Amino acid sequence: MKNRFQIAHVKEKIGYVLFFLIVILYMMPLVITFTNSFMSSKAVEANYSTGNLREDQYIEMEIVPEKVTLSQYAALLFDSPVYLHMFWNSVKIVLPVVLGQILVSASAAYAFTILKFRGKEVVFFLYIIVMLLPLQVALVPNYIVADWLNITDSYLAIILPGIFHPLGVFLLRQFMKSMPDAYIEAAKVDGAGYGRIFIWVVLPMIKHGIAAVAMLTLLDYWNLVDQAVIFIQNSEAQPLSIFLAQINSGELGMSFAGSCFYAFPVLLALLYGQDYLKNGIAITGLKG
Amino acid sequence: MRKKWALNLPWIMMIASLLGFSFFYLVPFFVSFLYSIVDNPINREFCGLSNYKQLLQNSYFMRGLKNTALFMAVSVPLNMVLSLGVALVIRNIKSYSNYFSLIFLIPLATPSATSAFFWQNFFGLHGVLNKYLSVFHVDGIDWLNSKYGMLVMVIIFIWKNIGYNMALFLSGLSSIPEEYYECADVEGAGWGWKLKHITLVYLSPTTFLALIMTFVNSFKVFKEIYIITGEYPPDSLYVLQHYMNNMFLSLNYSKLVSATYILTATIVLFVVCIFRAERKFSDHLHY
Numbered sequence: 001m002k003n004r005f006q007i008a009h010v011k012e013k014i015g016y017v018l019f020f021l022i023v024i025l026y027m028m029p030l031v032i033t034f035t036n037s038f039m040s041s042k043a044v045e046a047n048y049s050t051g052n053l054r055e056d057q058y059i060e061m062e063i064v065p066e067k068v069t070l071s072q073y074a075a076l077l078f079d080s081p082v083y084l085h086m087f088w089n090s091v092k093i094v095l096p097v098v099l100g101q102i103l104v105s106a107s108a109a110y111a112f113t114i115l116k117f118r119g120k121e122v123v124f125f126l127y128i129i130v131m132l133l134p135l136q137v138a139l140v141p142n143y144i145v146a147d148w149l150n151i152t153d154s155y156l157a158i159i160l161p162g163i164f165h166p167l168g169v170f171l172l173r174q175f176m177k178s179m180p181d182a183y184i185e186a187a188k189v190d191g192a193g194y195g196r197i198f199i200w201v202v203l204p205m206i207k208h209g210i211a212a213v214a215m216l217t218l219l220d221y222w223n224l225v226d227q228a229v230i231f232i233q234n235s236e237a238q239p240l241s242i243f244l245a246q247i248n249s250g251e252l253g254m255s256f257a258g259s260c261f262y263a264f265p266v267l268l269a270l271l272y273g274q275d276y277l278k279n280g281i282a283i284t285g286l287k288g
Numbered sequence: 289m290r291k292k293w294a295l296n297l298p299w300i301m302m303i304a305s306l307l308g309f310s311f312f313y314l315v316p317f318f319v320s321f322l323y324s325i326v327d328n329p330i331n332r333e334f335c336g337l338s339n340y341k342q343l344l345q346n347s348y349f350m351r352g353l354k355n356t357a358l359f360m361a362v363s364v365p366l367n368m369v370l371s372l373g374v375a376l377v378i379r380n381i382k383s384y385s386n387y388f389s390l391i392f393l394i395p396l397a398t399p400s401a402t403s404a405f406f407w408q409n410f411f412g413l414h415g416v417l418n419k420y421l422s423v424f425h426v427d428g429i430d431w432l433n434s435k436y437g438m439l440v441m442v443i444i445f446i447w448k449n450i451g452y453n454m455a456l457f458l459s460g461l462s463s464i465p466e467e468y469y470e471c472a473d474v475e476g477a478g479w480g481w482k483l484k485h486i487t488l489v490y491l492s493p494t495t496f497l498a499l500i501m502t503f504v505n506s507f508k509v510f511k512e513i514y515i516i517t518g519e520y521p522p523d524s525l526y527v528l529q530h531y532m533n534n535m536f537l538s539l540n541y542s543k544l545v546s547a548t549y550i551l552t553a554t555i556v557l558f559v560v561c562i563f564r565a566e567r568k569f570s571d572h573l574h575y
Contacts, residue, residue: 019377023391026447029406030394048409058419058428059409108305111298123306125559130313132500132555134507136532137548140323140541141316164308167504174497194297223400225511230536244401245515259402266397274390 041253072257097162105168127166175209211276371453392451404515460494
């Protein structure tokens with residue numbers, strides 16, 4: 001009996017060791033990006049450029065740089081205002097989308113929960129279908145609308161469709177389904193109107209869901225590439241994510257610092273919001 | 289007066305969302321249908337369904353369709369299984385489990401360009417993988433341009449998206465009452481029995497949600513692939529979005545819209561199936 005217990009114990013230990021190994025492998029891209037951001041631009045270029053390599057030569061991916069320097073960050077932040085400007089462009093796109101998406105989707109989800117009308121489920125089905133479509137499918141529709149509104153070369157062409165994207169409505173409605181009706185009924189009996197019930201009863205109960213929607217939207221739009229390429233012609237108005245996507249082909253030197261710099265705000269949000277995210281995106285399922 | 293406004297509030301909210309949704313997605317989507325039945329957007333000569341017919345005979349479109357379907361058929365189930373596995377392990381780790389789950393969430397926050405850059409340098413001809421293989425005297429190949437390209441794509445997708453489902457599963461797991469497991473322990477049930485008869489059963493609503501979200505996310509892997517391989521990737525990596533993107537850039541809206549209608553029809557079919565299955569499944573399950 002004792003022997004069997006020990007074997008089970010050893011098995012468990014081996015399992016954990018394996019898991020830790022996987023976690024370490026899993027983290028490699030992130031670790032490399034972080035440590036290499038302290039390399040000098042010259043060292044990065046020497047390590048990663050493949051132009052002059054023979055068949056049997058390989059790029060050098062060093063986990064720990066030989067010489068630690070902040071020169072990449074210095075170049076990024078102080079040499080030219082372009083990068084900070086692009087960072088600010090990203091903020092200008094993402095912030096309205098996140099705020100608008102929360103406002104619209106929370107209220108729409110509330111309306112979907114409260115109202116009873118014929119065809120409600122059909123409407124919601126349309127929301128789900130649009131939510132599932134890949135970005136490329138929406139390109140032409142987005143372009144048509146931007147053309148109607150005459151906003152093709154402005155952030156609004158990205159922001160407005162972003163605000164009305166159905167993902168938030170879908171997630172928050174699922175979230176509200178798990179909310180007991182009794183709360184709303186009780187508030188009604190107490191004489192609260194729909195506005196008050198929304199603000200004082202429903203919103204506090206779905207705050208995890210709202211935080212999750214905020215974070216998912218943030219992650220999506222902070223990294224946007226395609227829409228910006230299509231709608232923003234002026235290179236100075238591009239968000240930083242575009243610059244990072246182009247860095248791969250040309251300037252290697254600052255790419256790592258740029259990546260870390262750009263990922264930092266989102267990582268911070270993730271660190272604080274991780275519990276919200278975990279509790280928020282798991283909703284009691286797709287009960288229709 | 290004030291009361292009346294409050295009574296109408298849910299309708300106002302509904303109409304606001306519906307207007308925005310219709311104006312930015314539904315209406316232009318249906319309007320765009322007109323593009324698909326004319327020969328080109330400038331001439332606007334009616335040509336019936338010939339665009340659709342041409343698409344189904346176009347080798348690029350069919351290749352994209354085939355590769356997308358293959359990619360999803362492999363990566364979606366794989367991601368579901370692996371993320372559930374990770375969630376189960378993390379749930380069993382007593383201390384620091386929050387840090388472990390954070391690690392799996394970080395790739396979501398990493399800029400696509402950053403992860404694309406890493407994977408390019410990992411799987412490239414002069415990349416790290418070949419460097420280690422050369423130690424064992426295995427000749428290096430350009431993995432992305434080889435017949436393993438699809439596999440690399442799956443790995444990148446899993447790496448990025450495991451955390452998303454893991455987060456879903458973790459909170460799904462935390463809603464299963466501990467007593468169920470204790471009961472099973474008393475009865476002497478094994479690990480496999482508990483997984484099959486308790487965990488998977490009570491996790492099924494979460495599983496359906498995870499499936500939907502994995503599906504949504506599986507389209508997004510295109511961003512990384514696009515950054516790595518550009519507009520014209522090797523045949524094995526050519527997915528539907530490449531075709532659409534290229535049609536968009538070459539202003540061939542008629543073909544593009546026809547392609548989106550074919551894809552949308554496929555997705556509608558898929559969603560109807562999923563919802564049917566979900567309803568059947570939850571009817572069996574009595575809460």
